Amino acid sequence: MLLPEHTLLKPVSLDQCLIMLRDLTAGGGERLEKAQLIAGGTDVIFNMRLKFFQPEHLVSVRRVPELQRIEELDDGGLRIGAACRLVDLADDPRIQSRFPAFKQALDAVASAQVRNMGTLGGNVCLETRCWFTNNSEEWRQGRQGCFKTDCEHCHVIPSSTHCHAINNADTPPALMALDAMLTVQSARGSREVPIAEFYRPDGMDHMDLQPDELLTHITVPATRDRNLFMKYTPRKGMDFSLGAIAVRCGGQGERAENIRIVLGSISSAPIVLVEPARVIEADGLGDASIEQAIEQMRDELGEVTNLYGRATYKKQIAKTLVRRALVKIRERV
Ligand SMILES: Cc1cc2nc3c(=O)[nH]c(=O)nc-3n(C[C@H](O)[C@H](O)[C@H](O)COP(=O)(O)OP(=O)(O)OC[C@H]3O[C@@H](n4cnc5c(N)ncnc54)[C@H](O)[C@@H]3O)c2cc1C
Known part of the structure; x- marks a missing residue:
């Protein structure tokens, strides 16, 4: 399965990344159409090979230093850059001792190979998945399309007016239980969203994220619970x-x-x-x-x-x- 043609952009600062996103998504359109963010690529590359989306441009966050850091907060909470790798977070003694649920969720994501590449931002912003549709293009051609592909139909609930693909990411439930806060930024500015308000019950529009926005930080507040x-x-x-x-x-x-x-x-x-x-x-x-x-x-x-x-x-x-x-x-x- 070949990757669809695209250009790969590698900004080296957060400002440069935000400007690229602004310019590439100017004029509107869907989140995945023109430019898509890529972090570890463990899900994006897979979905592009399956031809779920074929963005013209991939914008990599791997070289953005602002997104790679973990900051210690005064109260013992942590502010984590979205491009931190899952493996590094799972090995962090502060996460191990202060947030067992988060540590267990990090360990639960896929295999060591995937966690070596995968990032927290990529996990929090993971695309929804459907048992009926997450298959190759050839396989999908054997049945009617759906919201995820080319028509307004849901194989899961045929009478439904929206997509029922599942949010299968492991860290969001743990981060929600821990009352984590997300920082979302674009060239227009930055906003804080409680992770509990970030997700929506629609497989095609499952996050409160605009095409020109990216997740920059995940803040986990201290807890004794x-x-x-x-x-x-x-x-x-x-x-x-x-x-x-x-x-x-x-x-x-x-x-x-x-x-x-x-x-x-x-x-x-x-x-x-x-x-x-x-x-x-x-x-x-x-x-x-x-x-x-x-x-x-x-x-x-x-x-x-x-x-x-x-x-x-x-x-x-x-x-x-x-x-x-x-x-x-x-x-x-
Ligand atoms: C074999 C296999 C098994 C897997 N098993 C699991 C599993 O058990 N549990 C699980 O949770 N996941 C699993 N995954 C999915 C995936 O590997 C992980 O969720 C991983 O954390 C994704 O991170 P990434 O950095 O590779 O994301 P990418 O693939 O780079 O990106 C994923 C999505 O997040 C978006 N994105 C990335 N960074 C940002 C950002 N900073 N701001 C906004 N959007 C962003 C991308 O545009 C894309 O839509 C599996 C994948 C594979 C291939």
Whole structure:
């Protein structure tokens, strides 16, 4: 599968990168049409070979020094450049000791080879994926197109008016549980977005990011709360998650304060479970209230349909992940 023709631009400063994006995307158009950012390239190159998108220009962030640093904040939080590699972050002792959920999510991304190239920004901004469509062009030609390719149709929910491709990235649920903040910048200026507000439940328009904008930093605030991340996948180091969960919880033992439960790889955006968290805060982390919290998940999961397997199987994965994660967090001091 040959790469579509394109030019590769290599800015050496953030200003130069922002000006390139501004000039290349002037005149409007879709996010991926004219210029696309590339970091580690582990997903972009794959998708270009599959001919999902064929941007005229790739703008690499690998040589932008402002995006490669980790800054220590006064309160013990970290401000991480978007082009930091996953392998370097997973090896960072500050992340290991302060943010176990983040460390576990970093380790869960693909294989060592992918983590050597892949970056945090690329993971946070990963394109959505669909079990029906993420295949070669020849394979796709054997069936009707869809929102991801050339027509307004969804193979997952044929009556749907939008795309149901899944957000399969591992770090976003952990970063959401940890209340991370994203810095997004363009030549027009910079803005801060809580990661919890960054994603949208539409596979074709799943991020709050304009064509001329890039993610520059991910800020993870300090926390004393217990936190963890878990993922279910058939082959570790190879497959994307069939379901993932991140939990953060104050208090000790069964006492739960300020709990956040986030499911990943279930929908086009990570899902924050609101009612189950309320049940746990009110009744604690005993076995009975965990089961009650799981019962409360039903409505919040929405249409779990984009699958490897049946809807009931994926719902079962989600319930099992919630049960295991809550039991495990109860054991943490
Ligand atoms: C075999 C295989 C298995 C994989 N398994 C997993 C897995 O288990 N879990 C998982 O989470 N991922 C997985 N991935 C996907 C991918 O490798 C990782 O998500 C990786 O972190 C992507 O980072 P990257 O730097 O290579 O991104 P790239 O491929 O360079 O970019 C990915 C997307 O992010 C955008 N982007 C990159 N940087 C920025 C920025 N600073 N601002 C705005 N947009 C930006 C790009 O335009 C592109 O749309 C897998 C990939 C492969 C090939």
